[in-house]
Amino acid sequence: MVEPLRLLHVTPTYLPALRYGGPIRTVHALCRTLAALGHDVHVFTTNVDGPGDSAVPLARPVDLEGVKVTYFPSRLLRRLYWSPAMGRALSQEVVGFDAVHLHAVYLWPIWAGARAARAQKVPYVISPRGMLVPELMHRKSRWVKAAWVALVERTNLENAAAIHATSTVEARHIMGFGWQLPPVVTIPHGVDDPPAPSDAALSPDVTAAIEGGARSLAPVLAFGRISWEKGLDRLLAALPLAAAARLVIAGDDADGHAAFLAAEARRFGVADRVTILARHVGGADKEALFAAARVFAMTSLSENFGLAAFEAMRRGVPVLTTADVGMSEIVRDAGAGLVVDPAPAAIAAGLSSLLADAARSRAMGETGRALVVEQYGWPTIARRMEALYRSFAAAGGRAHE
Numbered sequence: 001m002v003e004p005l006r007l008l009h010v011t012p013t014y015l016p017a018l019r020y021g022g023p024i025r026t027v028h029a030l031c032r033t034l035a036a037l038g039h040d041v042h043v044f045t046t047n048v049d050g051p052g053d054s055a056v057p058l059a060r061p062v063d064l065e066g067v068k069v070t071y072f073p074s075r076l077l078r079r080l081y082w083s084p085a086m087g088r089a090l091s092q093e094v095v096g097f098d099a100v101h102l103h104a105v106y107l108w109p110i111w112a113g114a115r116a117a118r119a120q121k122v123p124y125v126i127s128p129r130g131m132l133v134p135e136l137m138h139r140k141s142r143w144v145k146a147a148w149v150a151l152v153e154r155t156n157l158e159n160a161a162a163i164h165a166t167s168t169v170e171a172r173h174i175m176g177f178g179w180q181l182p183p184v185v186t187i188p189h190g191v192d193d194p195p196a197p198s199d200a201a202l203s204p205d206v207t208a209a210i211e212g213g214a215r216s217l218a219p220v221l222a223f224g225r226i227s228w229e230k231g232l233d234r235l236l237a238a239l240p241l242a243a244a245a246r247l248v249i250a251g252d253d254a255d256g257h258a259a260f261l262a263a264e265a266r267r268f269g270v271a272d273r274v275t276i277l278a279r280h281v282g283g284a285d286k287e288a289l290f291a292a293a294r295v296f297a298m299t300s301l302s303e304n305f306g307l308a309a310f311e312a313m314r315r316g317v318p319v320l321t322t323a324d325v326g327m328s329e330i331v332r333d334a335g336a337g338l339v340v341d342p343a344p345a346a347i348a349a350g351l352s353s354l355l356a357d358a359a360r361s362r363a364m365g366e367t368g369r370a371l372v373v374e375q376y377g378w379p380t381i382a383r384r385m386e387a388l389y390r391s392f393a394a395a396g397g398r399a400h401e
Contacts, residue, residue, distance in 0.1 A: 005389055006040040008094060010113035011103040012081040014045035014069055023129045026189050026307060027103050028067070033190070033382035035066035042097070043067055044089060046074040046081045046109065059085060080108040090116035099161075099389040100124035105153050114156040123161035123392035125185075128174065129304065154179055161392045164385075167326025170304040185388055188327070190381035191310045191372055200284040209248050209275040210292045217246040217273065218355045221293035221317070223286070224308040226278055227254035231299040231322070232261055234342055239270040241348030244355045246273040247297075250289055253278035290315045294361065295337075295354045298325050299347060310376070313337075313368035318361045320350045336368030 015028050027043075035041040042061070047054045054071065061068040072086035086109060094100060094116040102110045105128045117124040154177075157163060163184045165171035171184045202210075210219070222232055226249060235247055247270075249261065258278035265274040281289065290296075296312035296319050303325040310327055312319055319337035321328045328339045340350040354361045 004038045004040060005098045005386070006096065007034060007042065007099055007101065007389065008097040008113075009041070009043045009101045009103065010090070010109050011043065011045050012107050012109050013048055014043055014071075015064065023103065028064070029190060029192060029378050030382060030385060031067040032065045033378040034386065037379070037382060037386065039386070041067050043069040044086055044109070044113070045069065045071055046083050046086065047071045048074050048078055048081055059089070077108070082108045087112045087116075091119070094122055095120040097122055099392060101164075101389075102126045102156075104129050105156075111156065114159070118159055125162045125164050125388065126157060126160045127164040127166075128170070129166075157181060162388060164388070166305040168329060169324070169326040173304075187381060187384050187388065188330070188376060189305050189307055189310060190376055190378035191307070191314045192378065194287060194290075194315055195283075198284040198287070202288050203285050205277055206281070206285040206288055209250070209277060210288060212275060216244075218244055218294040219292050220245045220247050220295045220297050220320075220351060220355075221289055221312070222247065222249045222297050222299075223281070223289065223312075224251045224298075225254055226251045226258050226261065226276070228257055229301050229303075231301045231324075231342065232257075233264050234299040234322075234344060234347060235297055236261060236264045236268055236270065236274065237344035238347035238351065239265075239273060240268055241345060242351040242355075245295075245351050246275075248275045248277070248289060248293070250277040250279075250281045250286075252280050287315075290317060293317050294358075295320055295351060297321070297347075297351070299342060300325050303327075310372065313365075314372045316362075316365040316369040318354055318364040319368065320347070320354060322347075330371070331368070334367055334371045335364060336371065337364050 009031055011027050013024060015024060031041045031043060047056055056062060056071045058071055058073055061070050072083040074081050074083045076082060090112055100113055100117045100122055102113045102124055104110055114124060158180050160182050162182050163174055165174055165184055165186045166188050168186055171186050174184050222235060224230060232249055239245060239247055258276050262276055265271040290312060296309055296317045298306050298309045298321045301324060305326040309319045309321055313336050319331050321331055321339055322342045323339055331337045332339045338350045338354060340346045
């Protein structure tokens with residue numbers, strides 16, 4: 001019988017509120033599934049919840065679906081998630097783990113976790129979570145990030161047992177730094193099954209988004225954080241050329257970007273075909289938006305994976321994406337939608353093609369659903385990650401090439 005592993009995951013935040021999505025949800029899904037496979041899974045994180053603090057016990061493990069989560073306070077330098085209490089705990093306890101998994105870069109808990117693991121000769125893996133994409137680094141805090149990478153992150157990455165990328169797109173970005181890196185191992189995100197059907201009443205704005213607009217127009221859904229890097233302005237620029245489509249944008253608003261998009265919709269003369277739900281959308285509201293969508297669109301400037309598009313595939317919705325989205329390779333190879341050039345004309349042509357042939361689009365959606373169910377459920381992904389952790393010992397502290 002194979003012995004279970006004792007694993008420590010370090011992440012700046014961990015399910016402090018249901019409004020969080022993306023990487024935070026996937027870290028918990030991985031940890032939860034590893035625990036279900038019999039491993040002893042611990043998480044060290046902070047209690048930072050946006051501008052406030054999450055109402056959680058501090059400095060003692062809390063059981064979350066079989067995962068032992070310890071929250072530590074961060075009172076100063078909160079943008080870096082600095083937590084001296086976590087640093088002390090890492091120094092004292094990391095020696096007792098078989099492997100450490102660090103989620104993110106640029107942030108203090110990742111530096112502290114890497115330093116403690118090196119000091120105790122415990123192998124660690126880093127998942128940059130799309131934060132090492134050059135274009136995104138240049139667009140926001142360029143010089144600060146460049147200095148942090150040179151002074152801190154390079155050491156962390158070069159001394160890791162492995163670096164985890166979620167797509168070949170992200171892996172290429174990481175290897176492009178040209179350092180003396182350990183193996184860059186590509187393991188995609190998993191995806192949860194949709195929740196059971198609910199009788200919960202839909203929110204009025206969601207009902208209006210589904211039922212509003214001309215009946216002859218087909219709803220195209222863009223779901224996820226509303227921010228500049230998601231390239232939603234590309235969709236708006238394409239809409240005048242895709243006469244059969246109306247667009248529903250839903251997700252948490254980052255830095256007031258929803259107001260910019262509303263102004264862009266007016267500028268392009270398509271405001272009557274655009275609905276923006278600038279808030280967290282979950283539960284029955286989320287499922288209703290996916291169920292109503294004829295196409296799911298993701299046209300990000302850069303996306304290490306693209307979890308929301310994966311969720312659309314799991315629900316049988318055909319996906320239109322640009323090649324800058326990491327999971328576009330899965331869409332292309334599976335025939336689960338279309339991968340298009342980011343130019344507005346190309347996006348519009350792709351939308352029009354998918355909307356013009358309903359039977360073909362449904363077939364693409366079903367192809368995507370079957371692929372995700374077969375290959376990308378969390379138990380499959382967790383076993384691949386388990387194999388990576390075990391390979392450290394076999395390779396003397398580094399993953400197999």
